[in-house]
Amino acid sequence: MATFSRMASYGMRALRSRGAVVGAGSVLGGGAALMAVQSVPQAQADGPSLYQKVSEMADRLEKLEKALIGDYRSFQLLEGIKTARLTHPDNLMAKHFDFDYYNSLPKDLQKRLLECCASGAENHDSGMGMYAMNPEDYDLFKPYMDVVIRAYHKIPGEVNHKTNWDLSTKASKLPAGGKLDLTKLGLGKTSMRVRVGRNLADFPLPGAMSKEDRLKMEQEMLKAFKTLMKDPAYGGRYYSLTPGLPESISDKEYKQLVKEHLMFKDMAADPYLASAGIASDWPYGRGCYVSADRGFIVWVGEEDHLRIMCMKKGTVINDVFDRLKGACDVVEKHASKFAHSKDYGFVTSCPTNLGTGMRASLHLQLPNLTADGTEAKCKKVCKPLGLSVRGVGGEHTPIGEDGTVDISPSARLMIEEADIVVALYQGIKDLLAEEKKAPPRK
Numbered sequence: 001m002a003t004f005s006r007m008a009s010y011g012m013r014a015l016r017s018r019g020a021v022v023g024a025g026s027v028l029g030g031g032a033a034l035m036a037v038q039s040v041p042q043a044q045a046d047g048p049s050l051y052q053k054v055s056e057m058a059d060r061l062e063k064l065e066k067a068l069i070g071d072y073r074s075f076q077l078l079e080g081i082k083t084a085r086l087t088h089p090d091n092l093m094a095k096h097f098d099f100d101y102y103n104s105l106p107k108d109l110q111k112r113l114l115e116c117c118a119s120g121a122e123n124h125d126s127g128m129g130m131y132a133m134n135p136e137d138y139d140l141f142k143p144y145m146d147v148v149i150r151a152y153h154k155i156p157g158e159v160n161h162k163t164n165w166d167l168s169t170k171a172s173k174l175p176a177g178g179k180l181d182l183t184k185l186g187l188g189k190t191s192m193r194v195r196v197g198r199n200l201a202d203f204p205l206p207g208a209m210s211k212e213d214r215l216k217m218e219q220e221m222l223k224a225f226k227t228l229m230k231d232p233a234y235g236g237r238y239y240s241l242t243p244g245l246p247e248s249i250s251d252k253e254y255k256q257l258v259k260e261h262l263m264f265k266d267m268a269a270d271p272y273l274a275s276a277g278i279a280s281d282w283p284y285g286r287g288c289y290v291s292a293d294r295g296f297i298v299w300v301g302e303e304d305h306l307r308i309m310c311m312k313k314g315t316v317i318n319d320v321f322d323r324l325k326g327a328c329d330v331v332e333k334h335a336s337k338f339a340h341s342k343d344y345g346f347v348t349s350c351p352t353n354l355g356t357g358m359r360a361s362l363h364l365q366l367p368n369l370t371a372d373g374t375e376a377k378c379k380k381v382c383k384p385l386g387l388s389v390r391g392v393g394g395e396h397t398p399i400g401e402d403g404t405v406d407i408s409p410s411a412r413l414m415i416e417e418a419d420i421v422v423a424l425y426q427g428i429k430d431l432l433a434e435e436k437k438a439p440p441r442k
């Protein structure tokens with residue numbers, strides 16, 4: 001699974017992180033030696049030859065370590081966890097890593113657990129730092145992972161997630177008639193999007209998939225999409241990034257789909273996904289299905305096996321929510337079963353998405369709350385309302401020049417699907433009230 005480039009990029013990061021903490025380096029001192037010479041400004045060192053000599057020494061010591069330490073990858077990952085724990089207290093995987101529990105596991109499970117922690121061990125600035133590698137990992141490693149999951153989702157007691165898409169069970173929280181109608185909040189046609197992350201129970205999760213797994217899963221999904229394409233309610237086509245398939249698209253077509261927000265970006269550029277193995281074998285087994293009306297999309301082979309989403313420019317949130325529920329059922333019926341945990345709900349690669357795997361969002365113009373051209377004030381107002389703020393092109397993208405931001409409820413676990421869209425509606429109502437109170441944009 002560990003490719004040469006992955007090893008090389010890991011090596012670069014490992015060297016950088018070794019320089020951060022004294023004593024967290026290698027047993028024989030290869031890292032410490034290099035760290036020492038790195039800490040000497042080159043101009044003060046005895047010319048470039050000294051730097052070069054110590055670098056060579058460090059390389060030789062590292063080779064020796066590799067030869068002497070049987071399981072060098074596990075050693076490196078454990079060192080990474082220890083370092084992250086000291087330097088980055090917000091890295092939840094490292095903060096809660098339970099060495100006693102780890103030591104109590106048989107060797108094969110120790111290695112499996114460390115692979116789940118590889119992303120945070122190699123990227124110390126991770127907020128979560130963990131990705132499951134197999135659908136059963138959350139249940140298998142519950143004594144440790146449950147602590148991390150509860151810390152992230154701020155769940156004080158036991159996790160006991162329940163699935164419920166039925167909006168009629170929320171009648172008391174809905175406007176009369178049960179419609180989450182945005183015109184009642186004074187909004188016009190609005191970009192609405194609801195997505196869920198889903199994984200197929202019969203495959204390893206993306207971080208542990210081989211190239212063959214990725215290709216096989218794409219073919220299995222293609223069969224399901226072909227059924228959808230024949231159905232007039234869906235139609236559309238499948239765009240594959242796998243080279244050499246009848247459905248393959250050119251690089252130019254791929255870039256156009258990314259521009260239109262229909263397709264995901266090259267994941268190799270994300271160091272967290274790269275360390276987890278989730279971005280491996282790019283672009284094999286990757287693609288997306290787009291319905292004829294472009295309102296229903298399924299990404300194949302991103303952070304989760306499937307990201308299933310419905311979007312529409314409209315005024316009634318129920319439209320996208322109900323369509324997504326129907327679409328998920330159709331996809332599961334035509335493909336294989338979705339991975340599910342009794343306690344944690346739908347299994348996703350990243351523990352942050354566990355439970356519903358759902359993100360329900362709207363594009364909202366908030367010129368006053370973004371008067372300084374950033375989302376900073378908006379984020380401050382949104383946090384206590386349980387809402388997250390993103391740029392209009394997704395995570396880590398800028399907000400619109402007119403103050404348009406992407407708003408979604410933050411909760412994913414121990415919340416029912418129906419409650420997420422109710423929270424979106426209520427949150428938008430509260431946020432619009434805050435926007436009115438804020439000083440007007442000049």
Ligand code: CIR
Nearest residue numbers: 126127128129130272350352
């Ligand atoms: C981290 O731990 O910070 C990254 N692995 C990203 C966590 C956020 N989750 C996500 O984007 N699904």
